[in-house]
Amino acid sequence: MDFINDTPIYIQIMDKIKSDIITGKLQKGDKLMSTRELAVALKVNPNTVQRVFKELENESICFTKRGMGTFVSEDDQTIEQLKTQLAKEKITQFVASMKALNLGIEDIIKKLRAYEEGTL
Amino acid sequence: MDFINDTPIYIQIMDKIKSDIITGKLQKGDKLMSTRELAVALKVNPNTVQRVFKELENESICFTKRGMGTFVSEDDQTIEQLKTQLAKEKITQFVASMKALNLGIEDIIKKLRAYEEGTL
């Protein structure tokens, strides 16, 4: 995994895990890698991974069993919400930034299609 | 102008100026406010504005005449590029993040329309 420089690594790792959950690579109840394993795999400081898990727990996307590891939440609703909410956030932010460029909703869609065809 | 807390002020100011150029509020060759004026207007330290100008100059969006002030580039191409490139960047990033959520182009557009109608 390559990291972008202008967003905190721990956020990037969180996003990766979230998207794995959403796309189904991680199922509810699945065990995540251990802090140490993940740290080694990602060539990252264990503290950083630690923080990822802590934050995921705060958002109740994961939970921790002492001595057993960290697991994906078993609550279907939480996971469902995750997808909706994440998408909404991104969209809000995106639309705002496009409007600052004087682009209306139809302009945006036109550009999206162009982008998809590689003609942007 | 109100500042968001999670992005550097100087970036927000840069973005504002860029978008003013794109939307035509600022025309090529126009003089920007002086460092000190703008600092007062935005209730920000002059150094911060100074930094904005320096960065804009690095990106050749503006140029500076010693003792005269800072001006919007007179090169049409630069300005044209600005618009295209800025939009493209945002779109690329946005689409990538939506695809990570398993959303295809048509899903995205559907959601955009829903968002616009306030039904998302």
Add this chain to the structure above:
Amino acid sequence: MDFINDTPIYIQIMDKIKSDIITGKLQKGDKLMSTRELAVALKVNPNTVQRVFKELENESICFTKRGMGTFVSEDDQTIEQLKTQLAKEKITQFVASMKALNLGIEDIIKKLRAYEEGTL
């Protein structure tokens, strides 16, 4: 390190680092001194060093790992370019100024040799 008075300190520091890279004192991937260390070593304000790093990053000569430090680029090409380009710039500028004095290439070389022998 002694600073010349008529060029910004931060430029002089940048040039020093660049030349260290070119001469091989700094190898690709090497960690630079931390902002604070270097500031102390050079008897300069940390902000000034900070600025140096930022500019070097803009020119993609260095990159930064959050919380880890600043490093020399690992891209061979960038480093290779650095050397060629820096020399070329200086030469272009120099030859231009000599031609303004009505000196042709052979005159220049003659003078260079004389200078080297201390007989200029």
Add this chain to the structure above:
Amino acid sequence: MDFINDTPIYIQIMDKIKSDIITGKLQKGDKLMSTRELAVALKVNPNTVQRVFKELENESICFTKRGMGTFVSEDDQTIEQLKTQLAKEKITQFVASMKALNLGIEDIIKKLRAYEEGTL
């Protein structure tokens, strides 16, 4: 005349006049344009031209006759010196900067020849 941004305009104008003297475009005793004329011709603030003349006088390259204008010095020696000294300055500076790049005198000459042939 186009001005470079990173050197004071008045220096650039001075250099132009000096080089005109050296290359013979301006002969000893020749009258220079008036402050106002030159300012208009160069699209520059009259104060700036004023300063140019003052400095040239300080270096005794020009002299001023009240109410008559500014003239190139009539002292052959001064003019002769001008050329030698200017060349020496540039060379000293140039060689120093090339040595910082680990280039010896023969490397420099090689590169100069390459540059002249357009193969650098």
Add this chain to the structure above:
DNA sequence: GTGGTCTAGACCACT
């Protein structure tokens, strides 16, 4: 500990 941002205030050179 590391870099990144910001404020405050000073001084300088240029126009």
Add this chain to the structure above:
DNA sequence: GTGGTCTAGACCACC
């Protein structure tokens, strides 16, 4: 008055 550089000192987020 304009931009450019620098110092001093503070606070923050990240690793």
